[in-house]
Amino acid sequence: MNVLSQLKEQIAATLPNLDLVIGWERGFDPLHHTPLFMRRPEDVERLVIDALCVHNLAVYLPGLKNKKVGVAVKGCDSRAVNQLAREGLIKRENVVVFGFPCDGAADLTKVRRQLGDISGVQSAALEGDLLRVVVDGKERETPLKDVLADKCLRCRYPNALTHDHFAGEPREARVQTDDYKDVVDFEALPLEARFAHWQQEMQRCIRCYACRNACPMCVCRDHCVAQSRDPHWVTQEDETREKWMFQIIHAMHLAGRCVECGECQRACPVDIPILALKRKLNKEIRELFDFEAGVDPQAVPPLLSFQVEEKNINERGW
Amino acid sequence: MSGVNELRIVGFLCNWCSYGGADAAGVGRLAQPTDLRIIRMPCSGRINPLFVARTLLSGADGVLVSGCHPRDCHYAEGNFYARRRLEVFKRLLPTLGIDPGRFEYTWVSASEGQRWQTVVTTFTEQIHRLGPMPRFSPGEACVAVLAESGG
Known part of the structure; x- marks a missing residue:
């Protein structure tokens, strides 16, 4: 069966x-x-x-x-x-x-990249390791592993x-292990390049908040600070800065909670790679507190607790 | 810092220790750089790391957070929670393309006027070495998009 x-x-x-x-x-x-x-x-x-x-x-x-x-x-x-x-x-x-x-789940952005325009798709079939689609009467195929979401790899x-x-x-x-190579590689870029990367990516944002709505851990719904005027965390100005501010809020509100399901990035209609922020935080949370959200149902969320002597935080050095 | 343009540095200080410490430094007439603007908070545990993000994005070149020493919190454990949050936020900065040196958090007690002087001077020097915070330029971004679309 x-x-x-x-x-x-x-x-x-x-x-x-x-x-x-x-x-x-x-x-x-x-x-x-x-x-x-x-x-x-x-x-x-x-x-x-x-x-x-x-x-x-x-x-x-x-x-x-x-x-x-x-x-x-x-x-x-x-x-x-x-x-x-x-x-x-x-x-x-x-x-x-x-x-x-x-x-593993397919990433439709990758499918589009591999197979071109798929808006008129007539049929799609998964046969073994191949994804076969018929678009406008023409058959196209790609190995499934080339279109799997990064999180699945x-x-x-x-x-x-x-x-x-x-x-x-x-x-x-x-x-067996996640070495967070994507995060390490990104941080190997010069600081200016990282800043420019986000300027380039974030200016596309249309503030639809699909990333927030798709996120299983974003539970404030109608009370989200993105749309609240009191407190007024983000303005209505059409500026990259405000879009960027919202993504920082989203990432920080998920610190120690994000389960890396990648829904934020998948839901993004303009393909902004925002999972990178959550990946970075998860990497740090793992190093600091040896914690992974949602893996051990009994573990205490790290930002809801503390230790008088923190093992991995050395703030006295400053 | 004579001869150098002032930069904008914002300090979030807890009411019970660091604000007192800064006051002690002032009463003791200890010379300090004048780039820092202080915002008094009830406790370092009240400081949302996003205050720091918003401040940096809205025009500050550096942000300093200071509270009571661990074990000395007026509310017993506020700074323990703050320490975890602020450390996590500080470690996010490199990925944002912001130099992590633009944000520091430290502990200064009400009697440590001298220490406050050292903290302010060191941090101000550090921010001056980094220079003004880079900004997203709306104009350039539009030009880039137009150039890309061939318009």
Whole structure:
């Protein structure tokens, strides 16, 4: 029995005890899947799981806090469930987690880069290690590994870290450790080049806040400081500086909380590489406090605690 | 710092120790550079690292945060939390393309007028070595976009 039918069976069996189960279904075109909210048994039939299930569905959980909700999660998404539960933003006992072995999710920006314009896509098929699409009657293909999201290429947790049901067999992780090479490489650039990089990238920002809305850990929703006038953290001026300020706020509000699901960067309509900021913070949090968000459901978030003598902070040197 | 243009340095000081320390330095007539503007805070634990980010982006060339020494916090543990937050923020700066030397945090008690003088002088010298903070230039950015689109 394949993973999908096993997952469907598990969901169908649990659905009567739940208000809804969240999964993925085919969206407006064959390359875009969309979240699926299953309430009736017949909804379960529309469920799909493959490399195009890009969304982190844990983002819906805080808004459904008092409902009995099931959710299908990839490995990275499960870290968000753990972290939300640890912070008391969801009740873990109200959530039923359906895990499955994840082979990686496609990055549609990379697909576009490999295959050109995909707006008129007629069909898409994943055959083994190949992604085959038909655009305007012409068939094009690319190896799946060339279009996987960067986060998947360095994935250490392909299987849900927390789950109540698991379909299929757990798979091996692609890598065992994350050396944060991207962060180190970026910091090897001269300071001026790094500053210029962000000026270049951030001026594209249209302030749609898709990065915030897609983030499972951004739970303030209507009370986000980006749109508040009191306090007035960012102005309405159309300046790169203000867009940049918002990204710094977003990154700092996620310090020690970010689970690196990469939703901010995926949701960005103008492809600003904002995950780099969160990666940097996660690298530092790991070095300073030996902490990774959402991995150990019992671990105390580092910025909510302290030690009188900090092992790794040497502030007296200044 | 005679002969050098002043730069803008903002200091966030906790009310109970560092503000007192700065006051002690003033009462003791200890000579200090005049680039620093002080903002008095209830506690270093009140200082959101984003205050520093906003200050740097809004026109400051350097930001100094100072509170009570660890174990000496008026509110017992405010500076312990501050230490973690500020350290994390300071380590983010290199990735932002901002020299981490533009932001320092330290501890000065109310009786340490001399130490305050040293801190201010050292930090001001450090900021003068770094020069004015680079800014995003809206004009240039527009030109770059136009050039790219061939318009």
